[in-house]
Amino acid sequence: MRATKAPRVIARDLSSEYVVTQIKAQMAEQCAIEVEATKALYTDQLGDERRRCQQTLEDREKRAEAFCDSLRAKYEELMLRQEATHQAQLLEMKTAMEHLVATHVPLVDHDWLLQDAKATAQQTAETQRHTSELNHASALTAALDAQRRELEATHGNALNSMQQQLRECQATNTNLTRMLHLKDKELEKLSKALQEERMLRAKKEAALQESCRHLLTLRNHGKAATAALRESKKLASALRHDVAAAQQLVAKGNADLVQATTAHAGTVKCLEQELLHLRQLFDLDKAAWQASDEKAHEKIASLKEALGEKTRTLVETQLLTQLDAQRAEQLKFNYEADISRAKSVHDEAKAALSAMGASKAELEEHVRRMQQQNQVLEERVATAAAAKEQMEAVARATHAALAQKVQATDAARKHLAAENTALKQELRMEQQLLKRP
Known part of the structure; x- marks a missing residue:
């Protein structure tokens, strides 16, 4: 792999x-x-x-x-221009040499010529010096005159300008004085108006105080009326009690009168019965009267005295009843008079209370108007004081500016006067120097 x-x-x-x-x-x-x-x-x-x-x-x-x-x-x-220049210079030198050779003189003649030329030059120099001195002096005098005239013109113009400024300042000062006088008059008017306003304010304050006193008086009257109303109520209640007592007395008197009338009627009946009994006795004793005249006369006298006493008692009872009725009527009349007097006092107290309420409302309205007028017066016084202070400040500032301007003008005038004096002294000194030989 x-x-x-x-x-x-x-x-x-x-x-x-x-x-x-x-x-x-x-x-x-x-x-x-x-x-x-x-x-x-x-x-x-x-x-x-x-x-x-x-x-x-x-x-x-x-x-x-x-x-x-x-x-x-x-x-x-x-180079061509330089060559031409050299040629021209050579020609000039050649011409000068030829002129020098042509004008050559001996040494003695040359000295004489030099002396003559020197004398001529000195005379010419002296003449020129004298002429230049004269010209210089005349020019200096003319220059000084011109400068003096110029300075005088400048001084005149400055003086005129200063006088014009001074007149303007005086006119301005006069105007300001007039304005200040007018402002003072206006201030006096304002002061008078302020015084009048203050007097009016004092009068209104007095009126307000009088109104307050009147209000206090009305309040006191109201209190007195209230107290009188309370007293009248108490008197009405007392009169009610007296009327109730009088009514009780009247009822008692009526009861006494009824009782006296009843008693009088009983007494009269008793007296009539006694009189009848006495008449019977008189009739019975009439027979015995003849026998005993003295006893009869005495008994008749005693009976007459008893009858007179009973008659006097009846008359006194009737008089007392009439007196009680008259007293009851008098008490009723007095009660009605007291009730009407209490009602009149109550109505007067109500009227006084309503008048006091109306017067209180009027006084409150018057006080409110017075406060508004007082506020307006205070505002006007404050405005017048501010305007016065502002006018015084403007017048002071204007016066200070005018004073500064016048001082500056016076200083400039003094400076110009000093310069004019110095220039006159210099001119005088130069004229004296020129007058010297």
């Missing part, structure tokens, strides 16, 4: 090597083809680059030749 497996492995290895060799050969051929293609491409690019470089070199050579030609032409033109 081993002898049969070995050749297969060798055959497989040989086939693999052949495949690798074939692949390598194909890759070598492909690489050679790519190398040839790349070489041909690089050769074409190199040819193109050579042609481009050749063209660039030809262009550069043409430009260099053109530059050399122009530079050569310029050089030749410069």
